[in-house]
Amino acid sequence: MIIPKTPKLTDAQLEDVTRIVAEFGCRIQVIEGAVQSIYAIVGDERHELLINRVAGLEYIDRVDTIQSPHKLLDIRSELKNHKTVFGGIELGKELLAIAGPCTIDPANPNRFYETAEALKEAGAHALRGGVWKPRTNPYSYQGDNKALDILMEGARRTGLPVNTEVMDEENLKLALDAGVDMLQIGTRNALNYSLLRKVGQAIAGKNTVVLLKRGRHIGPINEFISAAEYIVNFGNPNVMLCPRGTLPSLEGYRNHPDESITPLIKEKTWAPVVVDPSHSVGKSVYVEACSMAAVAYGADGLCIEANIDPTRGLGDDPKQAITPEAFRQLMEKCQAIWNLKSPPESSE
Ligand code: PEP
Ligand code: MN
Numbered sequence: 001m002i003i004p005k006t007p008k009l010t011d012a013q014l015e016d017v018t019r020i021v022a023e024f025g026c027r028i029q030v031i032e033g034a035v036q037s038i039y040a041i042v043g044d045e046r047h048e049l050l051i052n053r054v055a056g057l058e059y060i061d062r063v064d065t066i067q068s069p070h071k072l073l074d075i076r077s078e079l080k081n082h083k084t085v086f087g088g089i090e091l092g093k094e095l096l097a098i099a100g101p102c103t104i105d106p107a108n109p110n111r112f113y114e115t116a117e118a119l120k121e122a123g124a125h126a127l128r129g130g131v132w133k134p135r136t137n138p139y140s141y142q143g144d145n146k147a148l149d150i151l152m153e154g155a156r157r158t159g160l161p162v163n164t165e166v167m168d169e170e171n172l173k174l175a176l177d178a179g180v181d182m183l184q185i186g187t188r189n190a191l192n193y194s195l196l197r198k199v200g201q202a203i204a205g206k207n208t209v210v211l212l213k214r215g216r217h218i219g220p221i222n223e224f225i226s227a228a229e230y231i232v233n234f235g236n237p238n239v240m241l242c243p244r245g246t247l248p249s250l251e252g253y254r255n256h257p258d259e260s261i262t263p264l265i266k267e268k269t270w271a272p273v274v275v276d277p278s279h280s281v282g283k284s285v286y287v288e289a290c291s292m293a294a295v296a297y298g299a300d301g302l303c304i305e306a307n308i309d310p311t312r313g314l315g316d317d318p319k320q321a322i323t324p325e326a327f328r329q330l331m332e333k334c335q336a337i338w339n340l341k342s343p344p345e346s347s348e
Pocket of ligand 1: 102130134185186187188213244276279
């Protein structure tokens with residue numbers, strides 16, 4: 001990983017560096033951080049002569065050779081200074097709240113608009129809404145392109161950025177063309193590297209943010225971080241890691257709640273952690289406690305299923321969505337826990 005003395009290399013400097021690393025069979029991938037661009041050496045970058053040649057250039061500060069399975073996302077990486085901003089919130093500075101229905105009902109656009117307005121009023125910084133749905137049973141409702149227009153109309157009416165899950169290249173293209181701000185990669189695709197690659201390539205150079213869910217089959221932490229790194233490796237560092245419960249479930253909970261892995265993730269990576277308590281516990285009555293625990297464990301944000309009328313929602317909503325009023329109360333409690341950890345006066 002090459003760190004220049006300036007925030008960015010000039011075109012001529014980049015050409016020089018690219019030529020040098022090419023002599024060693026490597027190439028350069030530019031990662032544009034908000035504060036500092038860094039230049040990843042792709043290939044076997046441990047060649048001593050290569051490191052010395054690049055480190056010796058007058059405009060290079062240093063070449064980091066961190067030994068880590070995920071060098072870019074490593075807590076020691078220069079990218080740790082990258083600030084991810086979403087929904088007007090700088091991650092780590094304030095608690096991010098994303099909320100919305102599991103699935104947008106294409107036959108009832110008004111329910112989504114009313115939910116979106118109510119959630120905005122209750123303090124949500126961004127909306128979620130499933131357009132295309134992965135399901136436990138393949139014969140269940142799998143989504144509808146029409147819901148994408150409804151999602152974007154909700155964004156327009158509220159002025160809030162929106163999150164939706166993409167499962168293939170076609171979804172990805174439609175979502176980006178429509179202006180979706182945050183792409184969700186679901187737990188069932190957590191290790192679908194060809195999808196992660198396509199997402200990484202498609203968002204390079206854009207402000208798009210990715211919410212990567214943790215694999216439900218107890219994805220190890222390094223594997224989770226490496227999957228996120230693979231997206232970042234294509235140039236856009238705006239990725240957030242989302243614990244959402246794993247299998248096997250605990251009796252009574254839909255999954256095995258895993259918000260407690262947050263500090264373990266944070267020991268290894270600078271990438272923000274946004275917990276999804278809804279899929280974790282899978283029942284609306286437990287969502288508040290799980291959210292509070294997530295914040296206590298150090299989560300930077302929450303992604304919560306909510307609906308003005310959960311009983312009439314599609315997908316998971318009848319089981320696990322909370323109402324906007326419950327969301328407001330939950331956020332007040334979570335904010336109080338956040339303030340205990342980082343009191344507002346001392347956060348300057
Ligand atoms: C969802 O967010 O509605 C969803 C299906 O998430 P997950 O991939 O975590 O199951
Ligand atoms: Mn859901």
